[in-house]
Amino acid sequence: MQRESWSPDAIDTKVPSVARMYDYFLGGDDNYQSDRDACAQLLQQVPSTKVLAVNNRRFLQRVVRTLAADYGIRQFVDHGSGLPTQDNVHQVAQAVDPESRVVYVDSDPIVLAHGRALLEENDRTAVIQADMRDTEGIFSHEETTRLIDFSRPVAALFVSVLHCIPDEDDPAGLVRQVAERLAPGSFMVVCQLVSDRPEIRKFVTDFMAEATGGHWGRVREEHEVTEFFRSAGLEVLEPGLVEVSTWRPDTDLAPVQQTDEWIEWGGVGRVV
Numbered sequence: 001m002q003r004e005s006w007s008p009d010a011i012d013t014k015v016p017s018v019a020r021m022y023d024y025f026l027g028g029d030d031n032y033q034s035d036r037d038a039c040a041q042l043l044q045q046v047p048s049t050k051v052l053a054v055n056n057r058r059f060l061q062r063v064v065r066t067l068a069a070d071y072g073i074r075q076f077v078d079h080g081s082g083l084p085t086q087d088n089v090h091q092v093a094q095a096v097d098p099e100s101r102v103v104y105v106d107s108d109p110i111v112l113a114h115g116r117a118l119l120e121e122n123d124r125t126a127v128i129q130a131d132m133r134d135t136e137g138i139f140s141h142e143e144t145t146r147l148i149d150f151s152r153p154v155a156a157l158f159v160s161v162l163h164c165i166p167d168e169d170d171p172a173g174l175v176r177q178v179a180e181r182l183a184p185g186s187f188m189v190v191c192q193l194v195s196d197r198p199e200i201r202k203f204v205t206d207f208m209a210e211a212t213g214g215h216w217g218r219v220r221e222e223h224e225v226t227e228f229f230r231s232a233g234l235e236v237l238e239p240g241l242v243e244v245s246t247w248r249p250d251t252d253l254a255p256v257q258q259t260d261e262w263i264e265w266g267g268v269g270r271v272v
Helices: 018-025 033-045 049-071 089-096 109-119 135-140 142-147 171-181 198-211 222-231
Strands: 075-079 101-106 125-129 155-159 187-194 263-270
Touching: 018 033, 018 049, 018 109, 033 049, 033 198, 049 089, 049 155, 049 187, 049 263, 075 089, 089 101, 101 109, 101 142, 109 125, 125 142, 135 142, 135 171, 155 171, 171 187, 171 222, 187 222, 222 263
Parallel strands: 075 101, 075 155, 101 125, 155 187
Antiparallel strands: 187 263
16 A cells, blocks of 8 residues: 655744644644744733633544444544544544544645554554645545545544635635535534634734744634535534534533633534
8 A cells, every 4th residue: 555755854843833733732742843932922812722722622522422423424534634642533433433434634744644653553544645625636545545435424524624724715615515525414523713803813813824834714703614514505413503612512511611712613514
């Protein structure tokens, strides 16, 4: 099985990466000084960011567990997956059914390198380096076609990544395009950073666009994320579109996002 090539030269350690910044907020070690400096600057203006990242990761884990255990989903494509951490999608899904299959998609070369090492012994999981906007390339990739049967239900995950896509690249159109290619009974999991405070939206959008060398889109508003689901014709599962820490919490004592500077907003839609 042919693998993509990777070398350390493919990484510019002086330019922060969204994936590595997220890794830092989750307590990971796969990040550089540039990432940590960018995180420190971000926290000065939006101090809830680290808690938000943790709650978002917990949402991802709950969603995967729910779709696997309650809806029988055994195939997952995780767009913009980021660096491996604890309780990754394949670990959660395969705890429900060891035959579950997962394809991770990310454009950051360090994600490919670390993911490949983690998954070397797991032939039901793959990591591919691709732009999450390249639906045709992702769906036709040899690793995707090896693992995923698109004639059967699939869960396509866009968790905390659509804010990385600028308006001119039409994130709503991307959600619609992927949904149109999935079998009925499939699911789309979509959430992104939103804020009802214009000054927060502007600061974070401008700061992240400059810090990441343009690898950023926009902090949006709730109604824009709602439109992602509506335009794709998705049937939204209960409890609807919400701040993600409140999406089917494991217990009444589960941590809830306490601040409103900005939040992760979204949910799960069924392809009908």
